[in-house]
Amino acid sequence: MKATWEKIEKNLGVLEVEVEAERVAAALDKAFQKVVKKINVPGFRKGKVPRSIFEARFGVESLYQDAIDILLPEVYTEAVDQTEIFPVDRPEVDVEQFAKGQPFKFKAKVTVKPEVKLGEYKGIEVPAANIEVSEEELNEELTRMQERHAELVVIDEEAAQNGDTVVIDFDGSVDGVPFEGGKAERYSLELGSNTFIPGFEDQVVGLATGDFKDVTVTFPETYHAEELAGKEAVFKVKVHEIKRKQLPELDDEFAKDVSEFDTLDEYKADLKKQLESRKEKEGSAERERILVDQVGENAEVEIPQAMIDSEVENMVRDFDNRLRAQGMNLDMFLGFSGQTVEDLREQMKNDAEKRVRNNLVLEQIAKAEKIEATEEEINKELQDMADAYKRTPEEIRNILAANGSLGGLKEEVLLRKTIEFLTENAKEVPAEQFAKKTEKSEEAEKPAKKSTKKAAKADDSAAEEQNEE
Known part of the structure; x- marks a missing residue:
């Protein structure tokens, strides 16, 4: 088999292949063995028609497409290996010659993996690691732990607010007609979770236990149910119950409940170590992201x-x-x-x-x-x-x-x-210095983007003038 590769533009090229007539004959044999099982010829059992009779009755050309389907994937793979190209998409194949007793010739337009011209990749600046945990960060983590172990307590006297869980009945309709999935009883909904149609939860805020309200919302234009997309709906809502998170006290008992430690001080010390470890991992991941993005740019x-x-x-x-x-x-x-x-x-x-x-x-x-x-x-x-x-x-x-x-x-x-290599060859700078440099780069890009837009507009105007002439 002979295969040649010629690049015609950017990442597109033509793979030209010629396959020996002997392999064409072998493919025709396989195609015949496949086809003969499916045909009926008077005087012969299914699958027992001699090749000469078959070709006389149907013509050898009737085997060509099956033979091509058998041979093409095999020889295309061989041609790719032989020419050492790396296709990234399905080829556009043009069969130039396929006939009994002749070589199989075809051309394939192939999109290949692009060439990369490397820029600077050693000495890339990254922010130095900072694993120090502030008192504020520690307190925020403690608050998250409190919320995780909070209890939902029924509120009788106050109106619902964001963060509360309301137990509601709702019955929705569009133009007075109920729709599938628009009705539920004693449904628990956390206000502010944005799990319902935009605007629904906002209108439930402020309601008290036992209140009724018609909530009017509009389904998004991109809503998955086409019959509801962009339509205005009215939900009749009844509030059965309002529940609010009650945070546990931060004391030794809390530490015993949520950890293996007996005192809050011990728990806080361990929590600080966990946060330091987390910051170290997150910082390492962020530096790798910065490195990879920068060498890519x-x-x-x-x-x-x-x-x-x-x-x-x-x-x-x-x-x-x-x-x-x-x-x-x-x-x-x-x-x-x-x-x-x-x-x-x-x-x-x-x-x-x-x-x-x-x-x-x-x-x-x-x-x-x-x-x-x-x-x-x-x-x-x-x-x-x-x-x-x-x-x-x-x-x-x-x-x-x-x-x-x-x-x-x-x-x-x-x-x-490779990323480890980039990290080893990176240049650490103080986090504040890195942040300032990043801000300056972003500011410098803004005028360039504006200039590019102006230039594009100027080019468009010039093109329009030429068309008019």
Whole structure:
């Protein structure tokens, strides 16, 4: 087989392939064995028609498409390996020649992984670690712990306010007609949680136990139920009960209830250590994010739309999996939020593009610095996964191999090592100095953006004048 690759523009090129006539004959044989099982010819049992009779009756050309379907994926993969390209999208294939006794010739337009021109990636400034926990931060954490262990106490004399949980009946209608899902009895709703249609909870604030009210709201234009989208609805609401959080006292008894310690002072000391550890991890993650984003911005790369679209789909899948882990799914989320899956994809596009850019740049840095994921490191990763899932490393390896994810594990290890390399070669500066520098950079970008907009408007005006002439 002969294969050549010619780049025609940016990340697009043509893969030209010629396959030997012998392989065409073998593909035709396989196609015949597949087709002959399905045809009926008088005088022959199904699947027993001789090849010569078949070709005389139906023509050898009737086998061509099946033979191409059998042969093309195989030789395309070989051609990709032979020319050492990295496709990132489905190819556009043009079959130029396919006939019995002749070579198979085809061309494929292929979008490939883009080339990356690295910018500065060593000595990138990052804010120095600060794990000091202030008294205010400690008190905020104590308050969160109080709220977590708060009791809901029934309030009889006061009106409902944000943060309260109200037990209500509601009965909704549009133009006087009830709609599905618009009615419930003794429903517990936390005011301020924004779980209901915008405006509903605000109108319940101020009601007292036993109060009735007609709550008027408008469904969002993007509401998942098309028959309700943009419609005004009236809910007849009755308040049965109001419950308010009652925080426990911060004392030794509280410490005993929520921890292994006997005194509040001991508990606070341990809580401070936990906060310091958390700040250290969060600070490390933030410095890595700054590093990766900066080296990504410093590099030059033109990203094919196909790679962005693919990453968006990966993000949607990951989001759905996280929702399922919480007892929801994507359809339920879209219903609650009044969005469509297209809205979600649109929101994810910028992050998807940044992810693709950063991964391409990290991959190029790994090549430039000869960073590799060793077999020992991959085995350690497999062992960690095996321990977590209570399986053997061999079982985990087989599962990943069957899912085509083993290469992804190697890439993950490689990217992590590359980020470690960037961290080791970064330059720490005081957090205040870093913040001021970031603010100056953002301010400097604003006039540039305005100038770009003005230039674009000027170009548009000039184009209009030329069209008029």
